[in-house]
Amino acid sequence: MGLIKDAFHRMGSPRFFYHGSSLWVRGLYVGGGLGLLVGSFWGLVLAPPDKYQGHSFRIMYMHVPSAHLAEMVYFACAVAGFVYLVWRMKMADVFITAAAPVGAILTMLALASGILWGMPTWGTGWVWDMRTTSVLVLLFLFFGLMALRQAIPRPDRAAYSVSILALVGVINIPIIKYSVDWFATLHQPASITLASEPTIETSMLWPLLLNAIGLYVFIAGVILAAMRLEVLKREHATEWVRAISKSR
Amino acid sequence: MTLIDEFYNWAMMDGHGVYVWSVYVISAVTLVVLGAWPIRAEGRLRARVTNRVDEDSGA
């Protein structure tokens, strides 16, 4: 038991994290980038067009992974918030600081691809259904996290409140999703039934899976790199950071 | 059908090409910027810390 506790503790120290993570970032970038390239190529060129939607269906290979990952990033921020509230681990707050902007950009990417997918397929850019609207709400939740941290004068003291906000947000996500779903079915014109995912034949599944894994791995690398930046920002006055700069 | 026509038809994706390509271009640009931004910013920050360290030791 001591080993795990010790590893958990050491993982918590920014200095250990900074030195240990440079290799990981490069590996995740290469792995993720490769997965995305192969997945996108496969989705754009090799996979057959969908019977009903034709080629615009290929947008799904980018929209679905980014929308799904954006939500996972918010859940991860909530978990990090919980870890900070319970164990007061500085690295948990560093994670939220780094992951929130990345999550927000991913959400915007998902929204943009959702709109561009909707135009040719259903004739309208914006469909007020459960999925698109809850992605929009997710974007506001990310903005909330960043806006609160921005408003707090001393960033190292913002961790407690931002963690609370992340937890409050994550508890509300399912409630918002359900209420928007109830709203959508109440006002949904029968013709556009977005809820039913177009049936995916296996040949289309592979590029989607590859893109999803590629995006996960790549974004993990981006968040790690952003965390390294945040650690440097917070610890630039400390000895070990000055030591690094001297050694170079 | 020359190679160019073939490429053209493929790229047009009978009308949907505009949307598909713009999604992939936007995604590519976003992901590249997202990937490069922390690395470059870290480099700049380390440079700033180094100058400050040199100033301190130099002064």
Added chain:
Amino acid sequence: MHRADVLLNQPLIEASDLSCTVAGQLLFDRLDVTVLSGDVLELWGPNGSGKSTLLRCLAGLFSVDAGVIKRPEHLLYLGHRSGLNESLSPLENLRWYTGLREKNTSSEALSTAIRRVGLESYKDAPCRTLSAGQVRRASLARLCISDSPLWLLDEPMTSLDDDAAALLRTLIVEHRSMGGGSICATHVDLGFPETRVLELDA
């Protein structure tokens, strides 16, 4: 008003190796603070040396980066801010304060406390109409009525005239004689016999 821990002579508050950095500034490191009953501990140090932050950490309002604090069940904290709502009168503010402590204090006790700090004629005036000195006196009323064993006072002497300062000294002496302890962050020498001093450098 006797206090249980006075008999056992347990420390009223015991804080060991406290350290706190705020906005990159290390305020104090590996600091130990212990107050026994009857002690008066004065915190000296220039502005920004962390006197107020230390008091807020001891009170439990501000979290330290490292260190353990064993606090009493109840303590009195007198900060820079008065703690009085501007549209309520000193008496109403005091009634709310004692009500929170579930002490069913009789209204005579409240009025005697108000009279003692010399705000008899302003008993029902909303606090926004009081002067700064009067507001400080109104917050001193909490000391007259407090039964907390430990007092944390953050520059209590500010904007007090002479007899208010004298009143504060007598309150602290009374508190001490009943076995209470107090920590005062202060610039001016409070003039108490054998007080301990904790120097916080910038």
Added chain:
Amino acid sequence: MGNFGVQFRRDLLIAIRGRTETANPVAFFVLALSLFVFAVGTDSETLPRVAPGVVWVVALFVAMLSTENLFHRDYDDGSLELMLLHNRPLFLGVLGKLLAHWCVSGLPVAILSPLAAVFINAPPEIIVTLVGTLLLGTPVLTLIGGIGAALTAGLGRGGLLLAVLVMPLYIPVLIFGSGACYRILDGAVATGPMLWLTALLAGSITLAPFAIGAALKGSQEY
């Protein structure tokens, strides 16, 4: 009497003492409604159709604007520190404070809503549901707004931060609140959304005070 009652009486007294200021939310409620009428026009039959939603949106703005200064004044004059130090248990004191605040913001809106419905000539059959949903919904708005107010207590009165934090969380209350009225308007029965509103109330009344207490402690750290 426990700290719930003590805190409630104190905050109600403050609200009554500052009558003119506490009347602001109600004045805003009536004013904002009339803005909608000027925008939509009275002759067309769209206004009755839009009216329940309008009343609910304005009630939401009233809740949000009035929770803005829920904790600001206590933070500025230091009584928030006393609240945190001496309110045992803290969530009961927070509940007392929020109840007092609801009595002067959410409750008047719910009581006035029949007049408001007539004011913007909403169809009369929805008035009972409107009052019911507002009575159930406005406390939830105050509770959720309280979390935002506690998080931003120490951050000065600067503009829209509270709105950005809190509005996404208001969406379910708005959807079920006005949704119930539209169910009635379409002749259906509104038990579904009403039950959902009660569930939201039960959930937020149990969880929000703890989040508010924690957020208030957090606000001391800035």
